[in-house]
Amino acid sequence: xxxxxxxxxxxxxxxxxxxxxxxxxxxxxxxxxxxxxxxxxxxxxxxxxxxxxxxxxxxxxxxxxxxxxxxxxxxxxxxxxxxxxxxxxxxxxxxxxxxxxxxxxxxxxxxxxxxxxxxxxxxxxxxxxxxxxxxxxxxxxxxxxx
Amino acid sequence: xxxxxxxxxxxxxxxxxxxxxxxxxxxxxxxxxxxxxxxxxxxxxxxxxxxxxxxxxxxxxxxxxxxxxxxxxxxxxxxxxxxxxxxxxxxxxxxxxxxxxxxxxxxxxxxxxxxxxxxxxxxxxxxxxxxxxxxxxxxxxx
Numbered sequence: 001x002x003x004x005x006x007x008x009x010x011x012x013x014x015x016x017x018x019x020x021x022x023x024x025x026x027x028x029x030x031x032x033x034x035x036x037x038x039x040x041x042x043x044x045x046x047x048x049x050x051x052x053x054x055x056x057x058x059x060x061x062x063x064x065x066x067x068x069x070x071x072x073x074x075x076x077x078x079x080x081x082x083x084x085x086x087x088x089x090x091x092x093x094x095x096x097x098x099x100x101x102x103x104x105x106x107x108x109x110x111x112x113x114x115x116x117x118x119x120x121x122x123x124x125x126x127x128x129x130x131x132x133x134x135x136x137x138x139x140x141x142x143x144x145x146x
Numbered sequence: 147x148x149x150x151x152x153x154x155x156x157x158x159x160x161x162x163x164x165x166x167x168x169x170x171x172x173x174x175x176x177x178x179x180x181x182x183x184x185x186x187x188x189x190x191x192x193x194x195x196x197x198x199x200x201x202x203x204x205x206x207x208x209x210x211x212x213x214x215x216x217x218x219x220x221x222x223x224x225x226x227x228x229x230x231x232x233x234x235x236x237x238x239x240x241x242x243x244x245x246x247x248x249x250x251x252x253x254x255x256x257x258x259x260x261x262x263x264x265x266x267x268x269x270x271x272x273x274x275x276x277x278x279x280x281x282x283x284x285x286x287x288x
Binding site: 022025026028029030031032033034036037046048052053054055056059060063080083084085086087088089090091093094 | 176206229
């Protein structure tokens with residue numbers, strides 16, 4: 001694990017178009033039962049343009065940024081040793097079907113603890129207008145040699 | 147629009163929602179497809195054994211994703227969830243025959259009156275074992 005990664009910002013990901021059926025598929029997979037997640041009519045009645053994604057849907061977009069980090073030869077992260085430690089989503093507004101989202105990853109911190117490394121990756125997700133939607137933060141624990 | 151729960155009527159310690167989620171291997175395959183996380187430790191016993199795991203595990207993000215649902219239903223609108231965080235403290239092994247049942251209890255942890263935000267603390271368990279630590283949801287009720 002390369003400590004000089006701390007503070008580094010990666011290039012924005014390709015825009016991700018949030019599809020209505022993808023939102024519904026994801027909602028069913030996380031056992032969502034709220035009609036605003038599943039039924040466009042219910043979502044419109046609640047004031048949204050289309051179905052609203054569950055709170056953890058942002059992980060689908062964030063995933064593209066974590067792939068950038070793990071694929072970077074300079075990061076020195078062995079994917080087979082990575083354990084997901086913490087996860088957080090901080091939203092300005094919910095993700096709605098029809099959104100075109102772009103994610104930009106910053107490596108907030110790299111720490112060593114015992115033989116392990118901990119990397120905190122912050123992915124800021126913005127819409128087509130460039131406005132903030134949600135920031136997804138993952139702490140990944142990279143296990144050292146046993 | 148679903149009315150929000152009445153902020154003024156809440157007290158720290160109130161249990162606002164409880165639900166149990168019976169997971170099967172089918173649930174894991176469904177989540178893999180929906181999320182795009184196709185790590186084989188979530189559906190192949192041989193791969194799980196090879197890397198030293200006690201069995202096929204549920205995706206941590208599946209556990210996180212379902213654990214907030216009782217709060218979404220209580221809040222009435224998924225758009226009221228302003229912030230959600232968890233720590234993954236223990237893996238959820240999903241038996242091929244019996245599956246695994248996750249239970250969630252959601253309790254008022256803190257009330258921010260100026261912002262009308264309730265912090266809801268989740269207790270997420272598999273049997274007697276807690277599987278998520280510091281699981282907190284900030285819900286906007288203004």
